[in-house]
Amino acid sequence: MEIKVNGFVINYNLHQLESSPVVVFVHAFPLNQKMWEGQVKALRDKFSILTYDLRGFGKSEVGDGQYMFENHVDDFIELLLSLKIEKVIACGLSMGGYVLLRAYEKNPSFFHALILCDTRAESDGNEAKLRRNQMLHILKFHGKEKFIDEFVKTALSQKTFERNYEVVEFVKKLIYENDEKGIAGNLISLSTRTDTTSVLEKIDVPTLIIVGEDDALTPPALAREINLKIKESELVVIPNAGHLSNLENAEEFNRAILNFLQKI
Secondary structure (H helix, E strand, O other), rough: OEEOOOEEEEEEEEEOOOOOOOEEEEEEOOHHHHHHHHHHHHHHHHEEEEEEOOOOOOOOOOOOOOOOHHHHHHHHHHHHHHOOOEEEEEEEEEEHHHHHHHHHOOOOOHHHHHHHOOOOOOOHHHHHHHHHHHHHHHHHHHHHHHHHHHHHHHHHHHHHHHHHHHHHHHHHHHHHHHHHHHHHHHHHHHHOOOOHHHHHHHOOEEEEEEEOOOOOOOOOHHHHHHHHHOOEEEEEOOOOOEEEEEEEOOOHHHHHHHHHHHHH
């Protein structure tokens, strides 16, 4: 399904169950909403579910590829308003988590609960900005395939390469489906996001924090810091998983989400 949000056509899928809360999933860079297929399958008999492609990804409009991170936050809020969804349980991984933290800062009334996965509240420091610059150089001058190879080396656990190569291939496929201009634009947009560290202590809804035990990009130590700052939060460390924990160990990830949802 498609809807125009803030001047961009956004591709989304909404599975509705009567009298059921809506669980919205916000995907990671540089993937698309298909990364949540395992979670949708696990939850769709119990909850209404919304997934969508952020601008520049999947089947959403790419436009000129010039984005600020705040555009994604405004798109999230406007999408809920356009679909007349008043309150959500929101799950975001990595970039998706960045979107949710800033959206909560802007409008906490939308949130019934939060699930923050393999993410952080800090904005990019100099080292992170330089790393993004390096990845942009690889994308522009060495091509999408080289960019994909470099990304998966960092994002996925070595155990995933050794034991679950189907996940590696699936992640590569999802990235390859995205427009190069959209990937580049979003790589730049990530470095423009604001710091939401001060928001953590203000979050007063039930919050689940999930992190892969081998996550090298947003390691468990960061997740523990978030857990300490959000008063109504719990932390689950997913074994045998890196940065894309929902794909690398879907069984444990889904179990953690279902246990959390049953409590709230």
